[in-house]
Amino acid sequence: MSIELTLIISIISVLFAIYAGANNLKRNNTTDIKxxxxxxxxxxxxxxxIGKGIEDIKVEQRSTNKDVTDLRDRVLVxxxxxxxxxxxxxxxxGKDDK
Incomplete structure (x- = not known):
């Protein structure tokens, strides 16, 4: 009888350990996913x-290029x-010198 009781307690302990391990693994997986x-x-x-910042820089660069082009045209004039x-x-x- 004592061997049967020990065996039952061992089986219950192993089953509980497997259950606890599975729950812990599931919880860890959920935490890792989150x-x-x-x-x-x-x-x-x-x-x-970063993408929006790059777009803003491109718009500003286009504006600066337009300003530089306008200034270049004005300098030529x-x-x-x-x-x-x-x-x-x-x-x-020449008229004064003559």
Missing amino acids: KDAYETATINVKLDT VEESTKSAHHRIDEIK
């Missing part, structure tokens, strides 16, 4: 923020005007 999902969401949000003014000044000097 942690991975949180980390993935955080990474996605950061990547989206000023240079042409200056050449014309120098030419007229040289003509006026």
